[in-house]
Amino acid sequence: MSSKKLIVKGHELDGQQLEAVIDRSHTQLVIAGAGTGKTTTLVGKVRYLVESEGVDPSRILIISLTNNTVEDMKETIKGEFGPGFAADVMTIHALGNRIVRMRSCVGPVKNKLLGSIIYDLVETDRPRARALLSYVEGMRATTASDISLNGISIRNRGLRNISDVLFEVGIRCEYTRADYSGNQPTPAFIEATDPKGRKLKVIAESENAKNFAKDPAKAREYLGDMGFPTETMNINDLAANVLEAWGNRIPESIGSLISRCKNTGIAIADLKRANMRNPVTVRVPIEERLDLVDRVWDLYNMTCIQGNMADYDDMVIQATDVVRSGGYRGKRYEYVLVDEYQDVSRTLVGLLKALREAIGFDL
Numbered sequence: 001m002s003s004k005k006l007i008v009k010g011h012e013l014d015g016q017q018l019e020a021v022i023d024r025s026h027t028q029l030v031i032a033g034a035g036t037g038k039t040t041t042l043v044g045k046v047r048y049l050v051e052s053e054g055v056d057p058s059r060i061l062i063i064s065l066t067n068n069t070v071e072d073m074k075e076t077i078k079g080e081f082g083p084g085f086a087a088d089v090m091t092i093h094a095l096g097n098r099i100v101r102m103r104s105c106v107g108p109v110k111n112k113l114l115g116s117i118i119y120d121l122v123e124t125d126r127p128r129a130r131a132l133l134s135y136v137e138g139m140r141a142t143t144a145s146d147i148s149l150n151g152i153s154i155r156n157r158g159l160r161n162i163s164d165v166l167f168e169v170g171i172r173c174e175y176t177r178a179d180y181s182g183n184q185p186t187p188a189f190i191e192a193t194d195p196k197g198r199k200l201k202v203i204a205e206s207e208n209a210k211n212f213a214k215d216p217a218k219a220r221e222y223l224g225d226m227g228f229p230t231e232t233m234n235i236n237d238l239a240a241n242v243l244e245a246w247g248n249r250i251p252e253s254i255g256s257l258i259s260r261c262k263n264t265g266i267a268i269a270d271l272k273r274a275n276m277r278n279p280v281t282v283r284v285p286i287e288e289r290l291d292l293v294d295r296v297w298d299l300y301n302m303t304c305i306q307g308n309m310a311d312y313d314d315m316v317i318q319a320t321d322v323v324r325s326g327g328y329r330g331k332r333y334e335y336v337l338v339d340e341y342q343d344v345s346r347t348l349v350g351l352l353k354a355l356r357e358a359i360g361f362d363l
Helices: 015-022 038-051 067-081 092-099 107-124 126-140 157-168 207-214 216-225 235-245 249-264 268-275 280-306 312-324 346-359
Strands: 060-064 088-091 173-176 189-193 199-203 335-338
Touching: 015 038, 038 060, 038 067, 038 335, 060 067, 060 092, 067 088, 088 092, 092 312, 092 346, 107 126, 107 235, 107 249, 107 280, 126 235, 126 249, 126 280, 157 173, 157 189, 157 199, 157 207, 157 216, 157 235, 199 207, 207 216, 249 280, 249 312, 249 346, 268 280, 312 346, 335 346
Parallel strands: 060 088, 060 335
Antiparallel strands: 173 189, 189 199
């Protein structure tokens, strides 16, 4: 068998590729570096199964991870075997959605849906509004350290602190970035005008900015000295304004946390139990943020159920439940080939295992 030649995409497979192609193990894992011909080998496997083993192409399923890689794979298969080749090529999420009877996909509107749920919560619920502001502070302590409450990236801490206070009291400010490209370099600065027409300008290199960087309370004192309002707006309005100013950042962050929980099988209750090991100064705000995420998750699930929708994670999780309960009525594949298997999550593996137990295909 090792002397057999196989041409794929106009090239003869090398010895290692050919060995992977003709291997008939019930489970086969091919490990190779980037650019070494994994996709070519996979297509070669399809050719070998169809032409040498007489496998019906319609009994072969090829799974790739994203819509873009699926389209690339479809073009490759079409170029290799011609139009109309009957092997199925899809993402694991599309397979899951097929199993759960083609529900509408939340994917394109997920951030908008989560944003609407969060907005409705913080607009009327003071504890949730406070929790959202705490959540934002958590983001600013990690992945969004330079983002002001107004949603603008301001790297100078002093300017960012005065920008935050202006946002809290309901005054819009303008931020001008530093420009050192010309003959007369200009440092960054903040400008604002209050409802009575009073103006202020704070330059990044000024003593005021340095003071604000050391102590944010100095920024509020400065506003009072300038005759500006200093009272923070209603917390519900503030949380709603921050949510709007930050665009998709907050829905994306909360949605990602929910997705990670789904894909790892970790519940919010598990995170709360882990949080109990933290000192109280850390534990309390994290508990508050987790309560917010938990409530958003509940409302998000309810909205999806009512709208007969599913996100990418639920397509897989719910499909796995259907298969394990004996409800799979789909095609009985003989071979399932997975491209880029190293990127497959725990839940995706769970669906593949459940399907294999139900169908018994080679993988």
